[in-house]
Amino acid sequence: MRYVDEFRDPLLARQLLDRIAQRMRSPSLKARLPVRIMEVCGGHTHSIFRYGLESLLPEGIELIHGPGCPVCVLPRERVDDCLAIAAQPDVIFATFGDAMRVPGTQKSLQQARSEGLDIRMVYSPLDALELARKNPSRRIVFFGLGFETTMPSTALTLKQAADEGVSNFFLLCHHITIVPTLKALLDDGDVALDGFIGPGHVSMVIGLEPYAFIARQFQKPFIVSGFEPLDILQSILILLEQLANTEARVENQYTRVVQPAGNRQAQAAVAEVFELRERFVWRGLGEIEHSGVRIRPAYAAFDAERVFDLPAGRGEQGEDVHCGQVLKGLLHPHQCPLFGKVCTPSTPIGALMVSSEGACSACYQYKRTEVL
Amino acid sequence: MCLGVPGQIIAIDDSDRSVAIVEVSSVRRRINLACVLNDAQPPESLVGGWVLVHVGFAMNLIDADEARKTLELLSELQSFADEQGMQEAGIDEIR
Numbered sequence: 001m002r003y004v005d006e007f008r009d010p011l012l013a014r015q016l017l018d019r020i021a022q023r024m025r026s027p028s029l030k031a032r033l034p035v036r037i038m039e040v041c042g043g044h045t046h047s048i049f050r051y052g053l054e055s056l057l058p059e060g061i062e063l064i065h066g067p068g069c070p071v072c073v074l075p076r077e078r079v080d081d082c083l084a085i086a087a088q089p090d091v092i093f094a095t096f097g098d099a100m101r102v103p104g105t106q107k108s109l110q111q112a113r114s115e116g117l118d119i120r121m122v123y124s125p126l127d128a129l130e131l132a133r134k135n136p137s138r139r140i141v142f143f144g145l146g147f148e149t150t151m152p153s154t155a156l157t158l159k160q161a162a163d164e165g166v167s168n169f170f171l172l173c174h175h176i177t178i179v180p181t182l183k184a185l186l187d188d189g190d191v192a193l194d195g196f197i198g199p200g201h202v203s204m205v206i207g208l209e210p211y212a213f214i215a216r217q218f219q220k221p222f223i224v225s226g227f228e229p230l231d232i233l234q235s236i237l238i239l240l241e242q243l244a245n246t247e248a249r250v251e252n253q254y255t256r257v258v259q260p261a262g263n264r265q266a267q268a269a270v271a272e273v274f275e276l277r278e279r280f281v282w283r284g285l286g287e288i289e290h291s292g293v294r295i296r297p298a299y300a301a302f303d304a305e306r307v308f309d310l311p312a313g314r315g316e317q318g319e320d321v322h323c324g325q326v327l328k329g330l331l332h333p334h335q336c337p338l339f340g341k342v343c344t345p346s347t348p349i350g351a352l353m354v355s356s357e358g359a360c361s362a363c364y365q366y367k368r369t370e371v372l
Numbered sequence: 373m374c375l376g377v378p379g380q381i382i383a384i385d386d387s388d389r390s391v392a393i394v395e396v397s398s399v400r401r402r403i404n405l406a407c408v409l410n411d412a413q414p415p416e417s418l419v420g421g422w423v424l425v426h427v428g429f430a431m432n433l434i435d436a437d438e439a440r441k442t443l444e445l446l447s448e449l450q451s452f453a454d455e456q457g458m459q460e461a462g463i464d465e466i467r
Contacts, residue, residue, distance in 0.1 A: 001440070003434055003439060012443075016449060043373075043374050147373070149373070149374040149426055149431070150373065150427060156429065160389075199374060201376045204431055227376075255438040257424050258432075265406065266407045269406070357375075
């Protein structure tokens with residue numbers, strides 16, 4: 001077993017689709033069509049478009065692409081912060097490839113690199129730490145972003161830097177946390193949803209309990225799912241079965257990777273290094289309470305927010321209005337007036353067009369002929 | 373961003389730093405095991421096992437039994453679906 005191809009078996013996918021179609025014919029579901037399901041995670045969005053799952057599903061199921069793509073919710077002012085730090089002559093600025101093309105107010109990190117700033121793409125935060133060891137006369141700033149999936153790796157890297165006394169390594173922390181944003185979406189009430197496909201890799205870190213309120217308080221089924229086509233289809237089936245039985249529970253489809261309590265070692269590393277921010281700005285969604293983390297005072301010496309002067313000024317940009325609507329599922333990507341015309345993966349205006357996990361980029365890449 | 377890829381632990385590279393050689397999509401990489409180690413288990417005991425790899429870290433062990441169970445459940449769906457289909461058709465006829 002290699003844990004990939006087995007979960008892409010076309011025959012089993014066909015059987016699942018038949019079963020989904022059959023379930024959709026049950027009277028209790030017929031009475032509530034369309035069934036609107038939000039997949040929270042950008043990884044799911046990517047798989048759904050890549051395998052064309054939307055077009056294979058029976059009529060009456062609508063997939064809403066949620067806010068779980070960290071690059072897509074990165075405010076342009078935060079990119080400006082990165083650029084201000086990268087402009088310091090002694091700095092090597094390092095981050096994941098995904099963050100390179102996100103437009104700032106004026107430019108992206110990639111553009112700044114082509115203009116001569118020392119900005120490097122790394123695969124892992126540990127690669128950035130290695131840069132610090134190899135370049136003792138430079139300050140290495142790692143821009144850490146992502147949800148709980150990525151937080152432990154940044155936390156462990158920072159702990160390693162502290163243990164080894166690497167004093168030229170800094171972290172600009174832009175880690176965000178998905179649960180408060182789901183709560184804000186549900187509280188908002190703008191989006192009519194029947195249930196969620198939950199983020200498998202965030203859940204392998206945080207476990208299942210943090211979602212309990214979604215089932216209890218909002219009566220929405222929440223199915224934590226793997227990322228292969230069979231995983232997603234099975235999760236949709238489980239969700240429909242809950243709806244048909246008027247149940248709302250947190251259920252784990254991704255049992256091969258996600259344990260109910262999550263990963264305790266990862267949680268401990270995160271808790272040691274990070275603490276919740278009062279509020280944090282998400283591009284397209286605005287400020288959300290407790291939706292981000294910052295570095296604890298014990299690790300202040302590594303905190304780029306304290307060590308470097310960052311430009312002031314925060315505000316929502318006009319052209320992101322549509323992005324916010326897409327993020328909330330109020331607008332389909334191709335309904336945005338900029339989609340595929342001025343905003344494309346090679347010239348992204350909104351961040352949803354930047355990452356292959358952004359709803360707009362995935363839609364453009366895999367559905368182009370159908371939509372345009 | 374939250375992309376994770378299954379990989380198989382081939383060897384322990386540096387016990388002190390919890391680093392292993394892991395084969396991910398046919399490429400061998402140095403991967404940090406800190407999140408999948410506990411005091412009761414020496415790193416060597418994980419060799420041969422599969423982990424979910426994300427940005428240079430093994431984030432969880434992959435449970436082979438659970439993977440098998442999921443696939444078995446999916447394989448059983450067809451016979452179950454046939455049965456249900458017949459039952460539903462039967463009900464329609466009576467109506």
